[in-house]
Amino acid sequence: MAGHGADEHPHGADRLCDAGDRVYSRAVRRGRVPRRDAEPVPCLLELALLHPDPDDMDWLVPTSPQEVMTRLLRGMYDEVSASQRRMGSAVAAVEWYAGLGSLVRPAESAASAAEGPAIRVLDGLARIQAAMDEATQACTAEVLTVQPGGIRREAELSEGLHRAMSLRGRGVRMRDLYTHVARHGQGLLTYLELMGDAVEARTLDEVIDRLILFDRTVAFIPANTDRTMALELRHPAIVEYLVTVFERLWRLAIPLTAPLPDTGIEGISHREQSIAALLAEGHQDAVIAERLGISVRTCRAHIARLSETLGAASRTQLGVRIAQAGLDGPPPSAAAPSLSVPDQGSRTAR
Secondary structure (H helix, E strand, O other): OOOOOOHOOOOOOOOOHHHHHHHHHHHHOOEEEEHHHHOOOOOOOHHHEEEEEEEEEEEEEEOOOOHEEEEEHHHHHHHHHHHHHHHHHHHHHHHHHHHHHHOOHHHHHHHHHHHHOOOOEEEEHHHHHHHHHHHHHHOOOEEEEEEOOOOOOOHHHHHOOHHHHHHHHHHOEEEEEEEEHHHHHHHHHHHHHHHHEEEEEEEOOOOOOOOOEEOOOOEEEEOOOOOOEEEOOOOOOHHHHHHHHHHHHHOOOOEEEOOOOOOOOOOOHHHHHHHHHHOOOOHHHHHHHHOOOOOHHHHHHHHHHHHHHHHHHHHHHHHHHHOOOOOOOOOOHHHOOOOOOOOOOHOOOO
């Protein structure tokens, strides 16, 4: 891509360069183009006219001309008082996109205009934040979130605070799921105190990867391990399935205001019982630490205490002692939910 940086494409979606015009038009006609075809025209990705195909990241799919037109007209409305001289070029661009829109089947056009893509890949933190802000503004009733990991850092909580305060101001209810380890973070307690009764939080030994659901109509999940890409999901069946997953985990979780149940075994904490169950399944220390939201060092310290409490001199012997003590199953509060068939009652469960 050397020599084809953004500096050589100083334009907006209302006046594409010739190369961008050709690649975008071809993408609309064919439904997608290879990623390599867009390398000379990074403007198409920067302007979100092309985005990765969720089924094959080596291909790019076009944003529908109708969606581009809507975006242009919205921007034109906001800027018309200060940018009237741009009106002519923007209107001409709308006409150009309208001509491309005739290449899309009517059923697809109507669906795209009404709902947007069923699955959209958001590449980069800026696009993720923009999509989240848009979903926050459109939300009117409920937000459901799953927050994996351990103690929530102040920076993570502050990052989304403006969205949470905006939702609270409109009377939107929020329910958040965390791991038990998050209970020990002062930042989370401060956040919940600030939000008041607008947020209800519960915890589990372990949760699924990050999930955010707005009004049971749009969901966001990570698309890679470092969370620099995300999927925006609007397909009703997918969203309903994720709601069902959340509701089943919610029913198994323990309210943040309630204490964790006693294990009933002297000298063994609730966390150590969870570690024992995962050890019995054959997981390595690093995997156990990640699933429970703790450091590997902390995990190994708990394993050492388990060995001492149960009188185990080796890892093999520890596995035997765990089974003998009945610690080889999940704690009662963390029994694994069935995720096979979404139940019809999940929409009203609270």
